[in-house]
Amino acid sequence: MPTLNEYLMVSGLLFAIGFAGVMMRRNIIIIFMCLEMMLSAANLTLVAFWRFGNGNGMPADGYEAQVLVFFVIAVAAAEVAVGLAIIVALFRARCTVHVEDLNSMKG
Amino acid sequence: MSVLFYIFSAVMLGFGVMVVLNRNPVSSALSLVGSFLGLAALFITLNAYFIGVIQVLVYTGAVMVLFIFIIMLLDVKTEQRRNLNYVAMGGGLLVVLALISQLAILLGHFAHGKQQLAVLPEDAAVHQDVKRVGEAVFSDFNFHLQLLGILLLVATIGVVVLSRRQGRADRS
Numbered sequence: 001m002p003t004l005n006e007y008l009m010v011s012g013l014l015f016a017i018g019f020a021g022v023m024m025r026r027n028i029i030i031i032f033m034c035l036e037m038m039l040s041a042a043n044l045t046l047v048a049f050w051r052f053g054n055g056n057g058m059p060a061d062g063y064e065a066q067v068l069v070f071f072v073i074a075v076a077a078a079e080v081a082v083g084l085a086i087i088v089a090l091f092r093a094r095c096t097v098h099v100e101d102l103n104s105m106k107g
Numbered sequence: 108m109s110v111l112f113y114i115f116s117a118v119m120l121g122f123g124v125m126v127v128l129n130r131n132p133v134s135s136a137l138s139l140v141g142s143f144l145g146l147a148a149l150f151i152t153l154n155a156y157f158i159g160v161i162q163v164l165v166y167t168g169a170v171m172v173l174f175i176f177i178i179m180l181l182d183v184k185t186e187q188r189r190n191l192n193y194v195a196m197g198g199g200l201l202v203v204l205a206l207i208s209q210l211a212i213l214l215g216h217f218a219h220g221k222q223q224l225a226v227l228p229e230d231a232a233v234h235q236d237v238k239r240v241g242e243a244v245f246s247d248f249n250f251h252l253q254l255l256g257i258l259l260l261v262a263t264i265g266v267v268v269l270s271r272r273q274g275r276a277d278r279s
Contacts, residue, residue, distance in 0.1 A: 002112040005220035007153070010116045013211040014123055016148070016203045021127040023199025026148065026192065029132055029178060033139050036170065038122060040146055043158070051153040057225030059154060059233050063243045069158050071248075073165050074255050078262035080170045084177045085269040091181050092272075100192075 001057075007048035015041035017081055028090075028097045039076050043069050108224070112152055119145030132178045136171060143167045154227060157237045 023035030046069050053060025088092060091097055112209035129135045143166045200235035214220055227233055244252055 001109055001224040001226075002152075003221055003223050005214045005217060006112070006116075007149075008214055008220060009210065010120070010149070012207065013120055014142075015204050017120065017123040017127060019159070019206065019269065020199050020203045023202065024192075024196050025127065027132060027183065028124075029181075029183070030135050033135060033174060034127060036166070037126065037139065037142065040143065040162075040166070043162075044146060044149060044203070047150055047153050047155045047158055051155065051224070052219075052222055055219070055222065057222050058227070061238045063236070064247075066155055066158055066236065066240050067243050067248050069155075069162065070244065071251065071255060073158075073161055075258065077140075077165055077170060078259050079268050080173060082262050082269070084173055085266040088177065089269050097181060097183050 004048060004052040008045060008050075011041045011044040011048065014038075014044065026099050028087055028099055028102075029098070032087070036076065036080065037103075040074070043072055046072075108152070108226075112149070115145045115148040115152065118142075120148065132183055133175065136174050136178060139174075140167050140171050153224075154233045155236065156234075157240050197261070 016098030018034040018037035018041065021037070025031055025034065040079050046065050051059050053065070087097065090102070093100060096102065119142050122138045122145065125138035126135045126142060129138060143162060147159045147162040147167070150156075150162055232239065
């Protein structure tokens with residue numbers, strides 16, 4: 001059976017892939033998708049700690065962790081809607097989604 | 108059980124790498140759908156059935172449709188042919204390798220993490236987790252749920268205001 005460490009490592013790898021995407025890609029939509037991946041990796045960590053919460057491979061008694069993940073997913077959905085609206089407004093103003101072209105605040 | 112964990116982890120991480128490496132934004136978005144499906148399967152291996160279903164419904168159902176819709180709306184095909192920024196790639200890989208190695212060292216010393224996933228009995232309370240999560244949400248966390256409703260309302264109004272096409276006159 002898988003251990004808690006394996007779940008945490010997989011979650012950390014997913015977070016690292018998302019972080020690499022944020023650092024390396026220059027398309028703002030793909031950067032936003034990688035941010036969603038990092039958020040989901042944090043959710044996996046939360047659920048893994050809930051499932052192993054009782055110490056002997058059994059889940060914790062309360063359901064606060066799943067409620068927290070539920071709230072995180074709902075807030076992430078709202079965040080995606082607002083973020084994509086901002087990207088559309090940005091594209092209308094500047095006609096680009098490439099972050100290196102968006103340097104008008106550079107000193 | 109263990110085999111399923113490795114299969115779904117490989118699916119999730121493989122599609123996650125494809126998100127970063129694909130040059131075409133539509134391919135990246137579809138890879139992200141695959142990655143989120145693997146993640147939902149991992150939630151279900153952790154006996155969090157409700158979260159797994161919510162992951163499929165909200166992320167792969169609603170959020171990714173929104174992403175693909177925006178990609179098609181903006182038509183960003185011309186962004187594909189750009190030379191790579193090697194400084195950003197090297198820095199990103201360096202930070203990511205540091206993060207992974209630090210995490211591996213930390214987990215090596217984490218004694219609590221060596222416990223194995225135990226098989227739950229047939230009549231365990233966890234198998235009714237939709238009922239339990241619903242009870243928690245609507246009793247202990249009722250105020251937070253109403254705050255979340257207000258947040259979604261504000262986000263909806265914000266999206267409408269942001270995406271409203273402004274007239275030429277008031278754009279001075």
